Amino acid sequence: MVIINGEPKDTASVTVTELLASMNLRPERTAVMIGNDILPKAQYDRVLADGDEVEIIGFVGGG
Numbered sequence: 001m002v003i004i005n006g007e008p009k010d011t012a013s014v015t016v017t018e019l020l021a022s023m024n025l026r027p028e029r030t031a032v033m034i035g036n037d038i039l040p041k042a043q044y045d046r047v048l049a050d051g052d053e054v055e056i057i058g059f060v061g062g063g
């Protein structure tokens with residue numbers, strides 16, 4: 001079980017990239033934190049493990 005934006009999800013053993021794709025989010029328009037650490041985009045191939053706490057922030061343009 002992985003906690004994503006405060007909600008438990010059964011998404012362990014997928015990469016951050018796969019998770020974002022399943023949520024229809026574009027990696028270049030997101031920031032991802034795992035625990036208290038910001039995950040560099042170069043590490044989005046990281047596999048999520050049971051117990052990870054993930055925060056995903058999507059950037060939106062506008063004015």
